[in-house]
Structure formats: C-alpha cells, structure tokens
Amino acid sequence: MELSINQELLVQGLLNLFVGVAVAILGIYLAAWLIMKILGIQNFQEKIGEGNLAVATLGAAAIISVALIMGNAVNAIFELVGLIAGNISAGNIITVIFYAFVYMSVSLIVGVFVLLLGAKVFTSMTKKIDEIKAIEENNVSAALLLGAVLIVLALMAS
Numbered sequence: 378m379e380l381s382i383n384q385e386l387l388v389q390g391l392l393n394l395f396v397g398v399a400v401a402i403l404g405i406y407l408a409a410w411l412i413m414k415i416l417g418i419q420n421f422q423e424k425i426g427e428g429n430l431a432v433a434t435l436g437a438a439a440i441i442s443v444a445l446i447m448g449n450a451v452n453a454i455f456e457l458v459g460l461i462a463g464n465i466s467a468g469n470i471i472t473v474i475f476y477a478f479v480y481m482s483v484s485l486i487v488g489v490f491v492l493l494l495g496a497k498v499f500t501s502m503t504k505k506i507d508e509i510k511a512i513e514e515n516n517v518s519a520a521l522l523l524g525a526v527l528i529v530l531a532l533m534a535s
Contacts, residue, residue: 431520438524442531446488
C-alpha cells in the first residue's frame with residue numbers, strides 16, 4: 378500500500394513525537410535520577426519534597442545537562458525519520474525505531490558518563506568543601522556551583 382504525501386507526513390510526525398516523548402519522559406528523568414544517585418544524593422525526591430532548594434537546584438541542573446546532551450541525539454533521529462520519506466513501510470518504521478533506541482541509549486550512557494566523570498573530577502579538586510554533603514544540608518551555593526559544572530560539561534559534550 379502506497380501512502381500519500383499527507384499520510385507520510387503524518388507518520389513522520391508521529392515518529393518524531395514518539396521519539397521526543399520517549400526521550401523527555403524516560404531518558405532525561407532516568408538519567409537525572411541516575412546522576413543524583415551516583416553523585417551520592419540520598420533520598421533526593423524526599424529532600425525536594427521537604428523544600429531542600431539545594432537538592433532541587435542540582436536536580437534541575439542535571440535535567441538541563443542531560444537535555445542538552447540528548448538534544449543533539451534527538452535531532453539526529455528526526456533526520457533519520459526524514460530519510461525514510463517516500464519509502465515508509467512497517468519494516469522501515471521498525472528499523473528506525475530500533476536504531477533510534479540504540480542511538481539514544483548509547484548517547485544517554487556516554488552523556489551520563491561524561492557528566493559524572495567531570496563532576497567527580499571537580500569534587501575531588503575542591504578538597505576544602507564536600508559539595509554533596511553541603512547540598513544535602515541545603516547549601517544552595519554548593520548546588521549552584523556543581524550544577525554549573527554539569528551544564529558546562531553538557532555544553533562542551535554536545
């Protein structure tokens with residue numbers, strides 16, 4: 378069955394929407410959660426619920442950092458979807474979804490690794506302050522500093 382141009386655009390739009398929503402809901406949240414866990418922020422969701430602005434600030438920086446890194450990957454997937462224009466079939470759609478999943482997964486893993494490595498190197502260089510402890514104690518200045526490090530790393534990695 379051959380699709381009309383309008384139907385092809387609809388399928389492309391739905392694929393782009395699927396990728397965008399999947400990345401936004403799953404990838405970015407899970408990566409930010411993983412960053413907070415590996416950095417050592419214990420019970421960060423409870424601390425945010427208690428009004429710990431420092432933990433919320435670092436969490437926001439982690440989400441922004443992952444979004445910056447994943448933005449390039451999402452754009453590449455959108456271009457891949459555009460490549461199948463004129464040749465949309467169930468097989469091509471499944472292939473695009475498979476490669477999109479693999480590419481996004483690798484991008485997410487590498488991006489989180491870069492962010493964590495950079496954050497660990499930074500915190501090891503600042504020997505007079507334990508940023509994680511300070512953040513858990515609601516020290517917003519420590520959260521802003523470490524959050525800025527995450528965002529700068531993400532900008533350099535993307």
